[in-house]
Amino acid sequence: MDPVGQIRMHKDQGRTIIACFPLYPPLALLHSMGLVPIVLWGLKGHVSRTEAADPHLPAYTCSVARHLAEFLLTDARELIDGIFMYNACDTLRNMPEILADEMRSPGRNVGFFRMHLPMTNRDKAGAAEYFENEIKALVRDLSRHFGVRFSPERFQASVSLYQRMQRLAIDAMDRVAAGILAFSDFERVMQAGAFLSVEDHIQAIAALPAFGEGRRVRRPPSEDSSIGVMISGILPPPASMIAAVESAGLRIVADDVASLYRSYAVMPDPRPDPGEYYRIFYDDHYPCPTLLYTGDRRISAFLSRFAQSSARGVIFFGEKFCEYEYFEFPFLKKKLAEKGIPVLEIDVSIDGGRHMAAHDSRIAAFAEMLRQ
Amino acid sequence: MASFQKTEAGRHLSMVVRDAYTRLHARAAEGAFVVWIAINVPAEIFAGFDNVVYGVPESHAAVNAAKGIGALQCEKAERIGYSMDLCSYARIDIGCVSDNFKDSPTFGLPKPHLLVSNTNNCSLLAKWFDVHHREMGIPHFIIDVPFCYAPQKTGDRDYIVAQFHELIRVIETMSGQRCDMEKVRQAVSLTDEGIGWWKRFLGFAEHRPSGITAFDSFVQMAPFLIARGTKQFVAHYRLLAEETARRVASGDFPVPGEQYRLFWDNIAPWHQLRDMSETLEEKGANIVGATYTSCIGGIEGSFDHFPYGGGDPLAHLARTQNAYVCPHGMALRTAAMADAVKRLNIDGIVFAGNRSCKPYSITQFGQQQKMAGVFGASSVMIDVDHADVRKYSRENTFTRLDALIENIDMKRRCG
Numbered sequence A: 001m002d003p004v005g006q007i008r009m010h011k012d013q014g015r016t017i018i019a020c021f022p023l024y025p026p027l028a029l030l031h032s033m034g035l036v037p038i039v040l041w042g043l044k045g046h047v048s049r050t051e052a053a054d055p056h057l058p059a060y061t062c063s064v065a066r067h068l069a070e071f072l073l074t075d076a077r078e079l080i081d082g083i084f085m086y087n088a089c090d091t092l093r094n095m096p097e098i099l100a101d102e103m104r105s106p107g108r109n110v111g112f113f114r115m116h117l118p119m120t121n122r123d124k125a126g127a128a129e130y131f132e133n134e135i136k137a138l139v140r141d142l143s144r145h146f147g148v149r150f151s152p153e154r155f156q157a158s159v160s161l162y163q164r165m166q167r168l169a170i171d172a173m174d175r176v177a178a179g180i181l182a183f184s185d186f187e188r189v190m191q192a193g194a195f196l197s198v199e200d201h202i203q204a205i206a207a208l209p210a211f212g213e214g215r216r217v218r219r220p221p222s223e224d225s226s227i228g229v230m231i232s233g234i235l236p237p238p239a240s241m242i243a244a245v246e247s248a249g250l251r252i253v254a255d256d257v258a259s260l261y262r263s264y265a266v267m268p269d270p271r272p273d274p275g276e277y278y279r280i281f282y283d284d285h286y287p288c289p290t291l292l293y294t295g296d297r298r299i300s301a302f303l304s305r306f307a308q309s310s311a312r313g314v315i316f317f318g319e320k321f322c323e324y325e326y327f328e329f330p331f332l333k334k335k336l337a338e339k340g341i342p343v344l345e346i347d348v349s350i351d352g353g354r355h356m357a358a359h360d361s362r363i364a365a366f367a368e369m370l371r372q
Numbered sequence B: 001m002a003s004f005q006k007t008e009a010g011r012h013l014s015m016v017v018r019d020a021y022t023r024l025h026a027r028a029a030e031g032a033f034v035v036w037i038a039i040n041v042p043a044e045i046f047a048g049f050d051n052v053v054y055g056v057p058e059s060h061a062a063v064n065a066a067k068g069i070g071a072l073q074c075e076k077a078e079r080i081g082y083s084m085d086l087c088s089y090a091r092i093d094i095g096c097v098s099d100n101f102k103d104s105p106t107f108g109l110p111k112p113h114l115l116v117s118n119t120n121n122c123s124l125l126a127k128w129f130d131v132h133h134r135e136m137g138i139p140h141f142i143i144d145v146p147f148c149y150a151p152q153k154t155g156d157r158d159y160i161v162a163q164f165h166e167l168i169r170v171i172e173t174m175s176g177q178r179c180d181m182e183k184v185r186q187a188v189s190l191t192d193e194g195i196g197w198w199k200r201f202l203g204f205a206e207h208r209p210s211g212i213t214a215f216d217s218f219v220q221m222a223p224f225l226i227a228r229g230t231k232q233f234v235a236h237y238r239l240l241a242e243e244t245a246r247r248v249a250s251g252d253f254p255v256p257g258e259q260y261r262l263f264w265d266n267i268a269p270w271h272q273l274r275d276m277s278e279t280l281e282e283k284g285a286n287i288v289g290a291t292y293t294s295c296i297g298g299i300e301g302s303f304d305h306f307p308y309g310g311g312d313p314l315a316h317l318a319r320t321q322n323a324y325v326c327p328h329g330m331a332l333r334t335a336a337m338a339d340a341v342k343r344l345n346i347d348g349i350v351f352a353g354n355r356s357c358k359p360y361s362i363t364q365f366g367q368q369q370k371m372a373g374v375f376g377a378s379s380v381m382i383d384v385d386h387a388d389v390r391k392y393s394r395e396n397t398f399t400r401l402d403a404l405i406e407n408i409d410m411k412r413r414c415g
């Protein structure tokens, strides 16, 4: 996947690019207003150095933020028309100001758009109304800046497209679980989707090997001797770690990864009012440590995802310096231990995947333990 | 050097802290409804109830760090799986709870009935309080404060007020007590009065040589965390301001040979207060002010006192929720800092990059550039962890502080 080439292609078609900070931006809304939303994660394979970002960010900033800063300050600098972010985390909420001055250049007017997603317990007075106003303000700001208009019909059509992508993604992951699609192929297409238009993403998923319209998923082949594991983290592990998992005789059969399953697991049916739609979208969102109000559902959702899979163990790929994830690991591990489910925790740092020796042996030892 | 406990206000401070913890434990033992709160949850709300007391895990963590047992408590949390990359306040607190506050200098905190975190300083507080929520099975109420890049919006304020009302309803339901809004109003007035004295105290930094050090102000923050909205709070800060005025009038200065006036950006390095203040004094340097202590009682983008006009107390509390450096953006941070640097005649700024507090630290490079570019301020970036001494290097810190002093000298020589 070449994010820059992909963005250039959109630009060549005269499209307007809005770069969204992770984690769960309102993509269908942006799409319905004629913009091409891309999500700035999964850049690990693309951004190899962070020389432009480093003078602006402390070394203890997570790789997601450092990579997206590097990308915006270098390759994507002249290609992006707007930036969208919401209060996904404490790091990201500070990023627009860190980048704004640097991104300013003569003749360019990169719009910064924000929305505040209420993080309170959801039954709290005022949160729903407050959020619907935030969506209204976002629509207004986008309209003003880009000269575009909101249409309830187009919005519903966009939601339907994203739902189609979601269903295909779920179907594809089922095929991964069934052993008829390699996780690495699935993951590659899903990560690439962050930079594709949703229409192209749908085509890319449908074109996956062993993926044909209407074909039903079979249960895991009994002759398969590999052992299923579930992975969890903000991002899927780097390719070298996936390879290490597979060569240790393990197979990823389920994921609880923010840029994968957590992103697409739940999508409500279309509604004409974007305020109402996104209120439901975020309220019902698959739990994530960054969606603070989902805390009470998080553990049970995680455990039931595990229970519904054929996984026999869990590997946490912790994004180095992402405290949201780190606060949860011990409790999740404890709950898994109570059920006798083995767990491996691996820290993935900014150069994660390059220094594999230590990880390889831990993964091999974990596989050995699962086999016994 | 920082006066710590030598002054009358220092002795009074010890008493206020001792009283606050003693009262907290005693009332909890007598059946009071106990709330654990994040540092910036407006404690004045609890004054509206007859029998609600609150403990502040962050403040308790700071006490542990200042007493030199921060690392010990952090290690307990690390042993049960909490990453060393997590905020050291959180690790200290989780470590303390893990063995029921065994080594706590304050006999810990009484078991809570309700946890109240917020997202304004950082949303990690909600994650941290969720640890207790899950482990102890205690309800957790999150107050969501929208981050601001420009002055707080009315809609945001109304949203915060609605949550305060909701919090009151939750406590009323859980505790069976009624909230008397008149008492909340009185508590807000008392806090406001005390803050007036606090700002007077901080104002003595304008004197040359400065009447205070930032280290004094760090130590003297404690009542703000544990005794807001009380008469004792007012009495303490009045005593502090008046005593400081007398000392200044009589020519008694903490760094009499003050040659370099510095400004501190970040949380106090609790484990280094004495060493840092004494070593700087030997160099003729005084950190006379800090964003950490100056932001108290203001609003986002200004360290000036934002007075309570006597209206809806909850609206006032909501209006001041973005005051503390972390809940607002770099432009506002820079505006407030620039004003302080000018007012206090600052020679150099110490940006204390703090890997335990990313929300405070993440904009510091940008802010450092802005302060240098726009205001020509000398500055240095040092690495400090506010509560985990294991992540602090004295040698590196003073090498950089020396470089800052040399830079100031060089600028002076060049006119």
Ligand code: SF4
Pocket (backbone or CB within 6 Å): A022, A062, A063, A064, A065, A088, A089, A090, A091, A092, A234, A290, A319, A321, A322, A323, A324
């Ligand atoms: S990895 Fe964690 S800290 Fe980094 S941007 Fe994502 S949520 Fe924020």
Ligand code: SF4
Pocket (backbone or CB within 6 Å): B058, B087, B088, B089, B090, B121, B122, B124, B125, B267, B326, B356, B357, B358, B359, B360
């Ligand atoms: S990360 Fe910073 S703001 Fe958050 S609890 Fe720790 S010290 Fe406080």
